[in-house]
Amino acid sequence: MKYFILAIFICFSHFGFSQILNLQNSKIEKDSSLIKGNVTASLSMYNRSAAANEPVEFFGYNLKSSIALFLKNSRLAFINDFSYLKINEDPFLNTGFQHLRYSMFEDKRVHPEAFVQFQYDNFRGLFPRWIAGVGLRHDLVKTEDFSFFFSPGIMWEYEAWMIPNTEDEVKVSFLKSTNYIGFRWDVNEFLDINTINYYQTTYDSDAELWRNRYSIELNINSKITERLGINNSFTLSYEDEPIVPITQTIYNFTAGINYKF
Incomplete structure (x- = not known):
């Protein structure tokens, strides 16, 4: 039991997973390059065994990447986020x-997106x-150092959830309203x-209730060199009516090294 509690602490200290994507997490601005991108990675590997006959080893990593292909007045972005944690020989997270x-039409102040x-x-x-x-x-607002933006949208979502402590699965699909608002501020050449x-919200006619999802993410990026930097990220997410009985509010803090190319 003590190892399980320790693992829970490690998960939320080192490996968070936001249910909602932050499009502004890694800055990729258009220049003369056709393809640009960046990668942020962190790694943990250690043991915390209390007794010699009870070895406990932890291994985990977090990897984020953003790659953008720039076309005329448009952008194709591929964004990835992976977190993994293994305790002894068993995958845990x-x-x-x-x-x-x-x-x-990114040259316009109002432009469509598909995802x-x-x-x-x-x-x-x-x-x-x-x-x-x-x-x-x-x-x-869109200047060289500051941008403020919002986007209303609509999406289709399919989910398959395992009910905790059972072998039963719940599958659902909804048409949802999805909306975001945010800003980016380049404080100086070393900090943004x-x-x-x-x-995001929808009405579940089967359950006769509204399902709402909220999320906020804050990122502070510090530049070390032209290609290397440090990323600090805090995320808080809340679902008022989860599909299965899980924790409604989750939060995490992560820190890692960012490489731009």
Whole structure:
């Protein structure tokens, strides 16, 4: 039991998994390059055995990447996030997503976006979640150092959840309203701050209730060199009516090294 409690602490100290994507987590701005991207990675490996005859070893990593292909007045972005934790020989935490987004007419202050996403979270019993949708992004303020934006949209979502402590699975699909608002501020050449807030909602006619999902993420990126930097991220997510009885509020803090190319 004590190892399970320690593992829970490690999970939420080192490996968070946001149910909602932060599009502003890694800054990729258009320049003369056709393809740009960045990678943020962190690694943990150690033991905390209290007794010689009870060895306990922990191994885990978090890997995030953002790659963008720039076309004329448009952008195709591929964003990934993976977290993994193994205790001795047993996988304990395995979460991640792959997100593909196409933004059109980015030279306009109002422009459409289309996206698809695959997601999983075995620790909370989610496998898989499929998302596909469209939105209309509004860049209310867009300068060289500061941007403020919001986007209303609509999406289809399919989820398969395992009911905790059972072998039963629940599968659902909904048409949802998906909306985000956020900003990015380049404080100086070494520091930038960004945050994004999501609100997604739908009416579940079978359960006769509204299902609402909220999320906020704050990122602070510090540049060490032209290609290396440090990323600090805090995420808080809340679902008022989860599909299965799981924790409604989850939060996490992560820190890692970022490499741009």
